[in-house]
Amino acid sequence: MARFFALDYExxxxxxxxxDAPESKIGQVQIGSxxxxxxxxxxTATMxxxxxxxxxxxxxxIHDNPSSADAIDRADGELNDLADETGRDIDDPTVDLMQDMWSLANNTVSLPADVEALACDMHDPAMTTRYSQRMALASLVTAGAVVPGEVVTYEAxxxxxxxxxxxxxxxxxAERRKNQQAIAEQALATRSNPLTSALVAARESGVEQS
Incomplete structure (x- = not known):
């Protein structure tokens, strides 16, 4: 800092x-390791x-020999299992707490249907990547367990x-356009069919066929 405080004993x-005053000397102070x-x-961090x-x-x-990827994944897996178990333990108490708070705020013990239907949805502690999450959902859609094209499906x-x-x-x-195209193709196929073309022409002209 280019400044110092000194006591002049002389x-x-x-x-x-x-x-007989001791001689004043200025020296360098050694910094401890x-x-x-x-x-x-x-x-402390290791403990x-x-x-x-x-x-x-x-x-x-930082270690000279850092943890391997398998060791890190194993440690993360144990921590995720603990977090998942904790989430299940506090699921119902969290809902009960929210319902009790609503009852206190409204001074009533009768809960409306929307408050009675409250549920706790804990986030996956494993933090699954979006790619794996969407691939798993695509498998469910293929198996017919999930309806495609719904809002809840995309949110999942x-x-x-x-x-x-x-x-x-x-x-x-896209589904509406697909259905319209299918109807148009079916109508074109009907007109092109020799067995049904005459019936279609007669119906369009208003002539009844027996």
Missing amino acids: RDEDGAPVK QRPHMDQSRM FAAESQLSPDKLGV AGYSRATSLRLTEAYQE
């Missing part, structure tokens, strides 16, 4: 020399990782509410 407050502090921080089932790499602990695939509505409208419009 002169008194008035600036007069002090007899940060190694003990870093080792203590590393040990926390062990208690919380986290990988030390996620806490900034990870799309936002607005995007799901737009995709639903586009799907329904």
Whole structure:
């Protein structure tokens, strides 16, 4: 900082020399090693990782031999299982708490149908990628377990509410065009068929056939 504070032992407050005063010297202060502090921080982070089932790499602990991908996946899997189990444990208590808060706020013990039907939907702690989520949903659609082209289907695939509505409208419009095209092709095939062309012509001309 180009500044320092020094005590001059060779002169008194008035600036007069002090007899037999020790000589003042300016030297460099040696900075202590940060190694003990870093080792203590590393040990604390490692202990926390062990208690919380986290990988030390996620806490900034750098090893000479870092954890392998399999070890990280195993640690993440154990943590995800714990989070999933915790979500199931607090599912019903969360709904009960919300219903009790509504009852207190409205000073009644009778719950309306929408409050009675409240449900808790916990997010998947594994944070499944959108690709795998959509591939799994596509398999369900193929198997007929999920209706295609519905808003809830697109939302289950990870799309936002607005995007799901737009995709639903586009799907329904495509289905209408497909049905219209099928009807037109069927009508053209009927006109081209020698067995039915005469009947179609007679019906269009208003002549009844017996």
